Amino acid sequence: MQNDSTLIQQLKNKDERALSLLYDKYSGAIYSVILKMIRDEGKAQNLLQDTFITVWDKAESYDTDKGRFYTWVYRIAKNKTLNVLRKTDVLIQTDDFSVYDTKEDAVSIDSEYLELNGALTTLEAHHKEAIELVYFKGLTHKEAHQEMDVPLGTFKSYIRQALKQLRETYAKTLSLILLMLNAL
């Protein structure tokens, strides 16, 4: 994580190698988010490319004090994807959320791409779903609680609890890794 700040400084100085390395590090996670939102591999690849073009062009405006680089890139990717979805929505939207159902029916992608992995799988189903809706489907909290059909307050506590559990899981994994490193 430390050499991220060096890479980011180089990126701001228009160093192509820095962009290349940051892309290698984060493109997989970002691609996954875009793909799960738009459910179309071609569009997802274009959006991923667009996202990193913006990262390249706007690197100067990224402020390290305000948050992590990944968060910044995630927001760019999410906004771009939502814009594309909204444009498409105008044509097919019948009510607020039918677009997502319609999309699921209309576009077929490898279901493997929609599966969740890692620590998320250890969560209870409703916690996992809450995270999935806001993080991988691009829904706002307001949209997501309606989608899950629970009060907003309840939904927010789902998110909080889910994140707390995940934090513990990651901490365990980290200590396990540290133990293994010590053993070596």
Added chain:
Amino acid sequence: MMMDKKSLLEHGLLEQYLLGELNATQCEQIEVLLASDAELKAHFDALELNFENIGLDNSISPPAVVKSQLLARIKIAPAQTPEAETSKVVSFTPRSNTKYYLGIVASIAALLMIGSFWMYSQLNAVKQQLQTVETNNTLLNTTIETLNTELERTSSFYSDIVGPDTQQYILKGNALAPEAKVVSYVNHKSKSVVINTERLPELDDDHDYQMWADVEGEMIDMGVISKDKTLMIMAYIDHAESLNITIEPAGGNDHPTVARLVTNVYLR
């Protein structure tokens, strides 16, 4: 919405902020709180790391072509990006470029004008030189013509003098002109007479030497001898028995003044 640390945490606003769900005003307020509260910032940092880990857990490798296209695009991009910082630069460059190009164009125009003047003056000079050359050429041609005429004349003299059919007669001066000597070359085949008057004494302006041929007792005019030539072609008279030279009034006479005969020779 009034924001403080407590409501931030209770309303899950940090999560929404992280996910980019909030508007610009809310974002600003949260950023201010984060900057001033280390504990809140630490909480947010943990949240960010959490979300990042979720993301990395779920990575899906995009096809390699996306990256190669991306890197290709950023190499062309600088000329196309309509970004603020580039537009600042762009607005500047055209003006200086225009000036630069105008300067170049003006320089070229000035050079062309100077060049044109120079070439014009050169053209005039060349025209003058050409005229001089033409004049010289005319002079030379005249000289050549004169020389040719001269050469032709000399050649004809020469052929007359050295031809195998040419006979040489020497007219020696009598008592009237004892030092006179005229050499005459007579060619009966080509019917020509050439004389060398080098040794004829000079006459005053009122008199000329005249040459006569004696044909059966009658003296026939062969021509007046010019004062400024040493070699002269005279008229050839058929059946001439002798050649005679008399002193006559300037311009010649119809009949010879026999009393002033200076020399004669008989042809055999």
